[in-house]
Amino acid sequence: MRRIPSDPDLQDMKPPGWFLLALEGRAVWELGASFFAAPVLRSAPAGDGHPVLVFPGLVMGDFSTTVLRNYIAQRGYASYAWEQGLNFGPRPGVIESCLERVQELHARHKERVSLVGWSLGGIYAREIAKQIPDHVRMVITLGTPFAGNPKANNAWRLYELASGQSIEEDMRARHLPTTPPVPTTSIYSRTDGVVAWRCSVERESSRSENIEIQSSHVGMCMNPTALYAVADRLAQSREEWKRFDAGGLKGVKKLLYRSAP
Template identity: 35%
Template sequence: MAGFPLLRTAREYWQASEVARRIALAREPQPDGARGPRRELLMGELGYLIEPWRRRRDSWSPPPAKHPRTVLLIPGFGAHPGRMRYLARQLEAAGHRAKRWGLGINLGAARDTIERLEERLCDIQARNGGAPVHLVGWSLGGVFARELAKRHPDKVAKVVTLGAPFSGHPRANNGWRAYHLIAGHRVEEPPIEALVSEKPPVETVALWSPRDGVVHPRSARGRAGERDRAVALRCTHMGFVHSREGVEAVLRELDSV
Protein backbone atom coordinates (compact mmCIF):
# COMPACT_ATOMS: atom_id res chain seq x y z
CA MET A 1 0.00 0.00 0.00
CA ALA A 2 2.91 2.37 0.68
CA GLY A 3 3.81 2.26 -3.03
CA PHE A 4 0.33 3.36 -4.13
CA PRO A 5 -0.37 6.74 -2.51
CA LEU A 6 -3.49 7.38 -4.61
CA LEU A 7 -4.98 4.04 -3.56
CA ARG A 8 -4.14 4.76 0.08
CA THR A 9 -5.76 8.17 -0.16
CA ALA A 10 -8.91 6.71 -1.73
CA ARG A 11 -9.16 4.10 1.01
CA GLU A 12 -8.70 6.67 3.76
CA TYR A 13 -11.29 8.92 2.12
CA TRP A 14 -13.80 6.05 1.92
CA GLN A 15 -13.23 5.13 5.55
CA ALA A 16 -13.64 8.74 6.67
CA SER A 17 -16.77 9.24 4.58
CA GLU A 18 -18.30 5.99 5.87
CA VAL A 19 -17.71 7.03 9.46
CA ALA A 20 -19.25 10.42 8.73
CA ARG A 21 -22.26 8.78 7.11
CA ARG A 22 -22.87 6.56 10.13
CA ILE A 23 -22.49 9.47 12.54
CA ALA A 24 -25.04 11.42 10.50
CA LEU A 25 -27.45 8.47 10.76
CA ALA A 26 -27.00 8.35 14.51
CA ARG A 27 -27.65 12.08 14.82
CA GLU A 28 -30.97 12.05 13.00
CA PRO A 29 -33.85 13.59 14.97
CA GLN A 30 -36.26 11.41 16.91
CA PRO A 31 -39.42 11.06 14.79
CA ASP A 32 -42.73 12.27 16.18
CA GLY A 33 -44.59 9.47 17.94
CA ALA A 34 -41.46 7.39 18.53
CA ARG A 35 -40.52 7.55 22.20
CA GLY A 36 -38.13 5.35 24.12
CA PRO A 37 -38.36 4.48 27.84
CA ARG A 38 -37.71 7.21 30.42
CA ARG A 39 -34.07 8.10 31.11
CA GLU A 40 -34.24 6.89 34.72
CA LEU A 41 -35.26 3.46 33.47
CA LEU A 42 -32.26 3.43 31.16
CA MET A 43 -29.98 4.25 34.09
CA GLY A 44 -31.56 1.37 35.96
CA GLU A 45 -30.11 -1.03 33.40
CA LEU A 46 -26.73 -0.62 35.10
CA GLY A 47 -28.08 -2.81 37.88
CA TYR A 48 -27.11 -5.87 35.85
CA LEU A 49 -23.51 -5.25 36.95
CA ILE A 50 -24.35 -6.52 40.44
CA GLU A 51 -26.41 -9.49 39.26
CA PRO A 52 -23.49 -11.93 39.73
CA TRP A 53 -23.26 -10.80 43.38
CA ARG A 54 -27.00 -11.24 43.83
CA ARG A 55 -26.85 -14.72 42.34
CA ARG A 56 -24.08 -15.74 44.74
CA ARG A 57 -26.38 -14.84 47.62
CA ASP A 58 -29.30 -16.71 46.06
CA SER A 59 -28.92 -20.48 46.20
CA TRP A 60 -31.88 -20.94 43.83
CA SER A 61 -31.67 -23.71 41.28
CA PRO A 62 -34.33 -24.42 38.65
CA PRO A 63 -36.74 -27.33 39.07
CA PRO A 64 -36.43 -30.25 36.64
CA ALA A 65 -38.11 -29.60 33.32
CA LYS A 66 -41.39 -31.40 32.71
CA HIS A 67 -40.72 -31.37 28.99
CA PRO A 68 -37.01 -31.10 28.09
CA ARG A 69 -36.58 -28.97 24.97
CA THR A 70 -33.88 -28.09 22.49
CA VAL A 71 -33.60 -24.29 22.62
CA LEU A 72 -31.84 -21.93 20.23
CA LEU A 73 -30.81 -18.74 22.07
CA ILE A 74 -30.43 -15.58 19.97
CA PRO A 75 -28.69 -12.59 21.66
CA GLY A 76 -29.71 -8.94 21.44
CA PHE A 77 -28.06 -6.16 19.48
CA GLY A 78 -24.45 -5.56 20.52
CA ALA A 79 -24.45 -8.67 22.69
CA HIS A 80 -22.16 -11.68 22.52
CA PRO A 81 -23.78 -15.08 23.16
CA GLY A 82 -21.89 -15.06 26.45
CA ARG A 83 -24.38 -12.46 27.68
CA MET A 84 -26.95 -15.25 27.70
CA ARG A 85 -24.66 -17.71 29.48
CA TYR A 86 -26.50 -17.53 32.81
CA LEU A 87 -29.82 -18.22 31.11
CA ALA A 88 -28.28 -21.07 29.12
CA ARG A 89 -26.77 -22.66 32.24
CA GLN A 90 -30.05 -22.52 34.11
CA LEU A 91 -31.94 -24.02 31.19
CA GLU A 92 -29.46 -26.87 31.00
CA ALA A 93 -29.59 -27.35 34.78
CA ALA A 94 -33.34 -27.86 34.38
CA GLY A 95 -32.77 -30.48 31.68
CA HIS A 96 -33.13 -28.47 28.48
CA ARG A 97 -30.52 -28.36 25.70
CA ALA A 98 -29.41 -24.77 25.07
CA LYS A 99 -27.76 -23.95 21.74
CA ARG A 100 -25.90 -20.78 20.71
CA TRP A 101 -26.88 -18.99 17.53
CA GLY A 102 -23.36 -19.36 16.11
CA LEU A 103 -22.95 -15.88 14.60
CA GLY A 104 -20.83 -14.24 17.30
CA ILE A 105 -21.69 -10.70 18.41
CA ASN A 106 -25.04 -9.44 17.14
CA LEU A 107 -24.10 -6.36 15.10
CA GLY A 108 -27.52 -5.87 13.56
CA ALA A 109 -29.26 -7.13 10.47
CA ALA A 110 -27.05 -8.00 7.51
CA ARG A 111 -28.06 -9.36 4.12
CA ASP A 112 -27.18 -12.91 5.11
CA THR A 113 -28.23 -12.89 8.78
CA ILE A 114 -31.46 -14.83 8.39
CA GLU A 115 -29.91 -17.21 5.84
CA ARG A 116 -27.11 -18.09 8.26
CA LEU A 117 -29.65 -18.54 11.03
CA GLU A 118 -31.66 -20.83 8.76
CA GLU A 119 -28.60 -23.03 8.30
CA ARG A 120 -28.05 -23.11 12.06
CA LEU A 121 -31.69 -23.99 12.73
CA CYS A 122 -31.71 -26.77 10.15
CA ASP A 123 -28.51 -28.23 11.60
CA ILE A 124 -29.85 -28.17 15.17
CA GLN A 125 -33.16 -29.69 14.13
CA ALA A 126 -31.41 -32.49 12.24
CA ARG A 127 -29.26 -33.24 15.28
CA ASN A 128 -32.44 -33.16 17.37
CA GLY A 129 -33.89 -36.10 15.47
CA GLY A 130 -36.05 -33.87 13.31
CA ALA A 131 -38.04 -32.48 16.25
CA PRO A 132 -38.96 -28.78 16.10
CA VAL A 133 -36.76 -26.36 18.04
CA HIS A 134 -37.81 -23.72 20.55
CA LEU A 135 -36.50 -20.21 19.81
CA VAL A 136 -35.73 -17.74 22.60
CA GLY A 137 -34.69 -14.32 21.31
CA TRP A 138 -33.58 -11.40 23.43
CA SER A 139 -34.26 -7.86 22.14
CA LEU A 140 -33.24 -7.72 18.44
CA GLY A 141 -32.62 -11.46 18.70
CA GLY A 142 -36.35 -11.85 19.28
CA VAL A 143 -37.06 -10.06 16.00
CA PHE A 144 -34.70 -12.47 14.26
CA ALA A 145 -36.41 -15.43 15.96
CA ARG A 146 -39.79 -14.32 14.68
CA GLU A 147 -38.50 -13.96 11.12
CA LEU A 148 -36.84 -17.36 11.32
CA ALA A 149 -40.10 -18.97 12.46
CA LYS A 150 -41.97 -17.36 9.56
CA ARG A 151 -39.60 -18.99 7.09
CA HIS A 152 -39.49 -22.38 8.80
CA PRO A 153 -42.66 -22.97 10.83
CA ASP A 154 -42.20 -26.73 10.43
CA LYS A 155 -38.86 -26.54 12.25
CA VAL A 156 -39.93 -24.24 15.09
CA ALA A 157 -42.08 -25.37 18.00
CA LYS A 158 -42.47 -22.00 19.71
CA VAL A 159 -41.02 -18.49 19.81
CA VAL A 160 -40.38 -16.65 23.09
CA THR A 161 -39.23 -13.04 22.78
CA LEU A 162 -37.56 -11.15 25.62
CA GLY A 163 -38.07 -7.40 25.35
CA ALA A 164 -38.04 -7.59 21.54
CA PRO A 165 -39.01 -4.43 19.57
CA PHE A 166 -41.37 -6.07 17.08
CA SER A 167 -44.33 -3.68 17.36
CA GLY A 168 -44.92 0.01 16.76
CA HIS A 169 -42.32 2.47 15.52
CA PRO A 170 -38.82 0.95 15.03
CA ARG A 171 -37.27 3.91 16.87
CA ALA A 172 -39.42 3.57 19.99
CA ASN A 173 -36.38 2.54 22.01
CA ASN A 174 -33.19 3.97 23.47
CA GLY A 175 -30.85 1.99 21.27
CA TRP A 176 -31.63 3.11 17.72
CA ARG A 177 -28.83 5.70 17.53
CA ALA A 178 -26.23 3.10 18.51
CA TYR A 179 -27.81 0.73 15.99
CA HIS A 180 -27.48 3.28 13.16
CA LEU A 181 -23.85 3.94 14.07
CA ILE A 182 -22.80 0.28 14.29
CA ALA A 183 -25.05 -1.40 11.71
CA GLY A 184 -24.69 1.42 9.18
CA HIS A 185 -28.36 1.56 8.17
CA ARG A 186 -31.59 2.91 9.61
CA VAL A 187 -33.38 0.53 11.93
CA GLU A 188 -36.51 0.87 9.79
CA GLU A 189 -34.56 0.07 6.61
CA PRO A 190 -32.86 -3.28 7.24
CA PRO A 191 -31.14 -4.99 4.29
CA ILE A 192 -33.64 -7.85 4.51
CA GLU A 193 -37.34 -7.96 3.60
CA ALA A 194 -39.39 -8.38 6.74
CA LEU A 195 -42.77 -7.34 8.11
CA VAL A 196 -41.59 -7.29 11.71
CA SER A 197 -44.99 -6.97 13.38
CA GLU A 198 -46.49 -9.92 11.49
CA LYS A 199 -46.98 -12.89 13.80
CA PRO A 200 -45.18 -16.13 12.95
CA PRO A 201 -47.45 -19.13 12.22
CA VAL A 202 -46.33 -20.86 15.43
CA GLU A 203 -47.06 -20.14 19.09
CA THR A 204 -45.43 -16.79 19.86
CA VAL A 205 -45.12 -15.38 23.38
CA ALA A 206 -43.81 -11.90 24.15
CA LEU A 207 -42.19 -11.30 27.54
CA TRP A 208 -42.10 -7.57 28.32
CA SER A 209 -41.54 -5.30 31.30
CA PRO A 210 -42.70 -1.81 32.31
CA ARG A 211 -39.22 -1.38 33.82
CA ASP A 212 -37.45 -1.99 30.51
CA GLY A 213 -35.02 0.89 30.00
CA VAL A 214 -34.11 0.08 26.40
CA VAL A 215 -37.23 -0.96 24.48
CA HIS A 216 -40.57 0.75 25.02
CA PRO A 217 -43.02 -1.64 26.73
CA ARG A 218 -45.62 -1.21 23.98
CA SER A 219 -43.10 -2.28 21.36
CA ALA A 220 -42.11 -5.40 23.31
CA ARG A 221 -45.67 -6.28 24.36
CA GLY A 222 -47.18 -5.94 20.91
CA ARG A 223 -50.80 -5.76 19.87
CA ALA A 224 -53.40 -8.49 19.67
CA GLY A 225 -52.73 -10.46 16.51
CA GLU A 226 -48.99 -9.71 16.54
CA ARG A 227 -48.34 -12.46 19.11
CA ASP A 228 -50.40 -15.13 20.85
CA ARG A 229 -49.73 -14.00 24.40
CA ALA A 230 -47.90 -11.19 26.21
CA VAL A 231 -46.51 -11.82 29.70
CA ALA A 232 -45.49 -8.91 31.92
CA LEU A 233 -42.40 -9.16 34.13
CA ARG A 234 -40.84 -6.62 36.52
CA CYS A 235 -37.22 -6.92 35.42
CA THR A 236 -35.00 -4.56 33.43
CA HIS A 237 -34.05 -5.14 29.80
CA MET A 238 -30.80 -6.78 30.89
CA GLY A 239 -32.73 -8.69 33.53
CA PHE A 240 -34.52 -10.79 30.92
CA VAL A 241 -31.37 -12.93 30.70
CA HIS A 242 -29.56 -12.02 33.94
CA SER A 243 -32.26 -12.22 36.62
CA ARG A 244 -34.00 -15.12 38.29
CA GLU A 245 -37.37 -13.64 37.29
CA GLY A 246 -36.41 -13.65 33.63
CA VAL A 247 -35.08 -17.21 33.76
CA GLU A 248 -38.15 -18.51 35.58
CA ALA A 249 -40.43 -16.92 32.97
CA VAL A 250 -38.54 -18.64 30.13
CA LEU A 251 -38.62 -21.96 31.99
CA ARG A 252 -42.40 -21.68 32.39
CA GLU A 253 -42.86 -21.04 28.71
CA LEU A 254 -40.69 -23.99 27.74
CA ASP A 255 -42.65 -26.29 30.05
CA SER A 256 -46.08 -25.13 28.86
CA VAL A 257 -47.85 -27.27 26.30
Protein backbone atom coordinates (compact mmCIF):
# COMPACT_ATOMS: atom_id res chain seq x y z
CA MET A 1 0.00 0.00 0.00
CA ARG A 2 1.33 3.43 -0.92
CA ARG A 3 1.69 6.11 1.70
CA ILE A 4 -0.97 8.81 1.82
CA PRO A 5 0.82 12.18 2.08
CA SER A 6 0.41 14.08 5.33
CA ASP A 7 -1.25 17.50 5.41
CA PRO A 8 2.08 19.42 5.32
CA ASP A 9 3.02 17.43 2.19
CA LEU A 10 -0.29 18.38 0.61
CA GLN A 11 0.27 22.08 1.24
CA ASP A 12 3.45 21.86 -0.83
CA MET A 13 1.75 20.09 -3.73
CA LYS A 14 2.13 21.52 -7.21
CA PRO A 15 -0.29 21.33 -10.17
CA PRO A 16 0.10 18.43 -12.61
CA GLY A 17 2.85 19.02 -15.16
CA TRP A 18 2.49 19.91 -18.82
CA PHE A 19 2.75 16.29 -19.94
CA LEU A 20 -0.31 15.21 -17.95
CA LEU A 21 -2.12 18.38 -18.98
CA ALA A 22 -1.47 17.56 -22.63
CA LEU A 23 -2.90 14.08 -22.07
CA GLU A 24 -6.28 15.63 -21.27
CA GLY A 25 -6.95 15.35 -25.00
CA ARG A 26 -7.67 11.64 -24.47
CA ALA A 27 -11.11 12.60 -23.14
CA VAL A 28 -12.56 12.03 -26.61
CA TRP A 29 -11.29 8.45 -26.49
CA GLU A 30 -12.86 7.98 -23.07
CA LEU A 31 -16.19 9.04 -24.53
CA GLY A 32 -15.80 6.46 -27.28
CA ALA A 33 -14.76 3.82 -24.76
CA SER A 34 -17.99 4.37 -22.82
CA PHE A 35 -19.97 3.24 -25.87
CA PHE A 36 -17.78 0.18 -26.50
CA ALA A 37 -18.03 -0.72 -22.79
CA ALA A 38 -21.84 -0.62 -22.83
CA PRO A 39 -22.25 -4.39 -22.19
CA VAL A 40 -20.08 -4.18 -19.07
CA LEU A 41 -21.74 -0.96 -17.93
CA ARG A 42 -25.13 -2.65 -18.18
CA SER A 43 -23.88 -5.29 -15.74
CA ALA A 44 -23.60 -2.72 -12.94
CA PRO A 45 -26.13 -3.09 -10.11
CA ALA A 46 -29.61 -1.81 -10.96
CA GLY A 47 -30.94 1.24 -9.14
CA ASP A 48 -33.82 1.57 -6.71
CA GLY A 49 -35.26 4.78 -8.17
CA HIS A 50 -33.97 7.19 -5.56
CA PRO A 51 -33.09 10.74 -6.71
CA VAL A 52 -29.54 11.62 -7.79
CA LEU A 53 -28.42 15.22 -8.35
CA VAL A 54 -25.33 15.79 -10.52
CA PHE A 55 -23.14 18.91 -10.30
CA PRO A 56 -20.87 20.05 -13.18
CA GLY A 57 -17.31 21.32 -12.95
CA LEU A 58 -15.90 24.83 -13.22
CA VAL A 59 -17.34 26.92 -16.11
CA MET A 60 -19.25 23.84 -17.21
CA GLY A 61 -22.97 23.31 -17.39
CA ASP A 62 -25.38 20.41 -17.49
CA PHE A 63 -24.33 19.45 -21.02
CA SER A 64 -20.95 18.32 -19.65
CA THR A 65 -22.60 15.75 -17.38
CA THR A 66 -25.05 14.39 -19.99
CA VAL A 67 -23.33 11.00 -20.41
CA LEU A 68 -23.07 10.52 -16.65
CA ARG A 69 -26.67 11.56 -15.97
CA ASN A 70 -28.05 9.43 -18.79
CA TYR A 71 -26.17 6.41 -17.50
CA ILE A 72 -27.45 7.00 -13.97
CA ALA A 73 -30.99 7.18 -15.34
CA GLN A 74 -30.47 4.00 -17.38
CA ARG A 75 -29.41 2.15 -14.24
CA GLY A 76 -32.78 2.98 -12.68
CA TYR A 77 -32.41 6.23 -10.73
CA ALA A 78 -34.23 9.54 -10.93
CA SER A 79 -31.33 11.53 -12.41
CA TYR A 80 -31.33 15.33 -12.17
CA ALA A 81 -29.15 18.15 -13.51
CA TRP A 82 -28.30 21.11 -11.34
CA GLU A 83 -30.07 23.56 -13.72
CA GLN A 84 -28.13 26.70 -12.77
CA GLY A 85 -26.35 27.35 -16.04
CA LEU A 86 -22.57 27.45 -16.09
CA ASN A 87 -20.72 26.83 -12.84
CA PHE A 88 -18.85 30.05 -12.08
CA GLY A 89 -18.04 29.05 -8.52
CA PRO A 90 -19.86 29.48 -5.20
CA ARG A 91 -21.07 33.01 -5.81
CA PRO A 92 -23.67 34.50 -3.45
CA GLY A 93 -26.91 32.57 -3.68
CA VAL A 94 -25.52 29.54 -5.55
CA ILE A 95 -25.10 27.21 -2.57
CA GLU A 96 -28.45 28.41 -1.22
CA SER A 97 -30.13 27.50 -4.51
CA CYS A 98 -28.47 24.08 -4.46
CA LEU A 99 -29.69 23.49 -0.90
CA GLU A 100 -33.22 24.38 -1.95
CA ARG A 101 -33.02 21.99 -4.92
CA VAL A 102 -31.91 19.10 -2.73
CA GLN A 103 -34.68 19.84 -0.25
CA GLU A 104 -37.24 20.02 -3.07
CA LEU A 105 -36.11 16.65 -4.52
CA HIS A 106 -36.16 15.11 -1.06
CA ALA A 107 -39.75 16.29 -0.55
CA ARG A 108 -40.83 15.18 -4.04
CA HIS A 109 -39.44 11.65 -3.78
CA LYS A 110 -39.80 11.20 -0.02
CA GLU A 111 -36.26 9.84 -0.10
CA ARG A 112 -32.77 11.10 0.57
CA VAL A 113 -30.88 12.46 -2.44
CA SER A 114 -27.51 11.12 -3.60
CA LEU A 115 -25.13 13.87 -4.70
CA VAL A 116 -22.60 13.31 -7.49
CA GLY A 117 -20.14 16.08 -8.29
CA TRP A 118 -17.43 16.36 -10.91
CA SER A 119 -14.41 18.54 -10.04
CA LEU A 120 -15.67 21.81 -8.48
CA GLY A 121 -19.16 20.30 -8.49
CA GLY A 122 -17.91 17.80 -5.93
CA ILE A 123 -17.18 20.66 -3.53
CA TYR A 124 -20.84 21.62 -3.72
CA ALA A 125 -21.91 18.04 -3.07
CA ARG A 126 -19.67 17.73 -0.01
CA GLU A 127 -20.66 21.07 1.49
CA ILE A 128 -24.38 20.51 0.93
CA ALA A 129 -24.16 17.13 2.64
CA LYS A 130 -22.51 18.79 5.64
CA GLN A 131 -25.27 21.37 5.91
CA ILE A 132 -28.34 19.13 5.43
CA PRO A 133 -27.18 15.54 6.06
CA ASP A 134 -30.73 14.38 6.82
CA HIS A 135 -31.60 15.05 3.16
CA VAL A 136 -28.55 13.34 1.63
CA ARG A 137 -28.06 9.62 1.06
CA MET A 138 -24.43 9.65 -0.11
CA VAL A 139 -21.77 11.78 -1.80
CA ILE A 140 -19.68 10.72 -4.80
CA THR A 141 -17.00 13.03 -6.20
CA LEU A 142 -14.92 12.72 -9.36
CA GLY A 143 -11.58 14.51 -9.53
CA THR A 144 -12.59 16.95 -6.78
CA PRO A 145 -9.78 18.92 -5.06
CA PHE A 146 -10.99 19.18 -1.46
CA ALA A 147 -7.64 18.83 0.35
CA GLY A 148 -4.24 20.46 0.37
CA ASN A 149 -2.97 23.49 -1.52
CA PRO A 150 -5.87 25.31 -3.28
CA LYS A 151 -3.48 26.14 -6.13
CA ALA A 152 -2.37 22.54 -6.72
CA ASN A 153 -4.34 22.45 -9.94
CA ASN A 154 -4.20 23.96 -13.42
CA ALA A 155 -7.56 25.68 -13.13
CA TRP A 156 -7.09 28.05 -10.20
CA ARG A 157 -6.56 31.11 -12.40
CA LEU A 158 -9.74 30.27 -14.31
CA TYR A 159 -11.55 29.86 -10.99
CA GLU A 160 -10.50 33.33 -9.84
CA LEU A 161 -11.42 34.85 -13.19
CA ALA A 162 -14.83 33.16 -13.29
CA SER A 163 -15.77 33.61 -9.64
CA GLY A 164 -14.14 36.96 -8.98
CA GLN A 165 -12.74 35.54 -5.74
CA SER A 166 -9.35 34.48 -4.41
CA ILE A 167 -9.21 30.70 -4.46
CA GLU A 168 -6.99 30.62 -1.38
CA GLU A 169 -9.31 32.80 0.67
CA ASP A 170 -12.44 31.09 -0.65
CA MET A 171 -11.32 27.51 -0.21
CA ARG A 172 -9.49 27.90 3.09
CA ALA A 173 -12.48 29.72 4.56
CA ARG A 174 -14.39 26.44 4.20
CA HIS A 175 -13.67 23.20 6.02
CA LEU A 176 -13.27 21.33 2.75
CA PRO A 177 -11.15 18.37 3.94
CA THR A 178 -13.75 17.46 6.57
CA THR A 179 -15.58 14.35 5.44
CA PRO A 180 -19.36 14.74 5.06
CA PRO A 181 -21.41 12.88 7.72
CA VAL A 182 -22.84 10.50 5.09
CA PRO A 183 -21.25 7.67 3.05
CA THR A 184 -18.63 9.38 0.88
CA THR A 185 -16.63 8.18 -2.12
CA SER A 186 -13.83 10.04 -3.89
CA ILE A 187 -13.00 8.82 -7.39
CA TYR A 188 -9.65 10.13 -8.63
CA SER A 189 -6.89 9.48 -11.14
CA ARG A 190 -3.12 9.74 -10.75
CA THR A 191 -3.00 10.80 -14.40
CA ASP A 192 -5.40 13.72 -13.85
CA GLY A 193 -3.90 16.60 -15.82
CA VAL A 194 -5.85 19.36 -14.07
CA VAL A 195 -6.00 18.47 -10.37
CA ALA A 196 -3.09 17.08 -8.34
CA TRP A 197 -4.50 13.67 -7.44
CA ARG A 198 -3.36 13.78 -3.81
CA CYS A 199 -5.75 16.67 -3.27
CA SER A 200 -8.63 14.30 -4.05
CA VAL A 201 -7.73 11.65 -1.48
CA GLU A 202 -10.34 11.18 1.24
CA ARG A 203 -9.52 10.14 4.80
CA GLU A 204 -10.81 6.60 4.73
CA SER A 205 -13.13 5.18 7.37
CA SER A 206 -16.01 2.74 7.64
CA ARG A 207 -18.14 5.36 5.81
CA SER A 208 -15.64 6.94 3.42
CA GLU A 209 -13.36 5.63 0.69
CA ASN A 210 -11.20 6.33 -2.34
CA ILE A 211 -11.40 4.64 -5.74
CA GLU A 212 -8.50 5.14 -8.12
CA ILE A 213 -9.12 4.87 -11.85
CA GLN A 214 -7.09 5.61 -14.98
CA SER A 215 -8.66 8.72 -16.48
CA SER A 216 -8.17 12.26 -17.62
CA HIS A 217 -9.84 15.02 -15.63
CA VAL A 218 -11.99 16.28 -18.50
CA GLY A 219 -13.09 12.76 -19.43
CA MET A 220 -13.90 11.54 -15.94
CA CYS A 221 -17.67 12.07 -16.39
CA MET A 222 -17.68 9.71 -19.36
CA ASN A 223 -14.88 7.30 -18.54
CA PRO A 224 -16.41 3.79 -18.38
CA THR A 225 -14.55 2.82 -15.20
CA ALA A 226 -15.84 5.98 -13.49
CA LEU A 227 -19.38 5.32 -14.71
CA TYR A 228 -19.35 1.75 -13.42
CA ALA A 229 -17.96 2.85 -10.05
CA VAL A 230 -20.66 5.52 -9.69
CA ALA A 231 -23.41 2.99 -10.43
CA ASP A 232 -21.90 0.49 -8.01
CA ARG A 233 -21.79 3.08 -5.24
CA LEU A 234 -25.30 4.41 -5.86
CA ALA A 235 -26.64 0.89 -5.41
CA GLN A 236 -25.32 0.74 -1.86
CA SER A 237 -27.82 0.75 0.98
CA ARG A 238 -27.46 3.80 3.22
CA GLU A 239 -27.90 1.64 6.31
CA GLU A 240 -25.56 -1.16 5.19
CA TRP A 241 -23.04 0.78 3.11
CA LYS A 242 -19.91 -1.18 2.23
CA ARG A 243 -16.70 -0.02 0.63
CA PHE A 244 -16.03 -0.69 -3.06
CA ASP A 245 -15.09 -4.29 -3.83
CA ALA A 246 -12.32 -4.36 -6.43
CA GLY A 247 -12.48 -8.15 -6.71
CA GLY A 248 -15.66 -8.56 -8.74
CA LEU A 249 -16.18 -9.18 -12.46
CA LYS A 250 -13.88 -12.24 -12.24
CA GLY A 251 -10.93 -10.09 -11.27
CA VAL A 252 -11.35 -7.50 -14.02
CA LYS A 253 -12.02 -4.77 -11.47
CA LYS A 254 -8.69 -5.53 -9.80
CA LEU A 255 -6.98 -4.51 -13.03
CA LEU A 256 -9.03 -1.31 -13.44
CA TYR A 257 -9.42 0.01 -9.92
CA ARG A 258 -7.50 0.68 -6.76
CA SER A 259 -9.62 1.10 -3.65
CA ALA A 260 -6.87 2.79 -1.65
CA PRO A 261 -3.79 4.87 -2.52
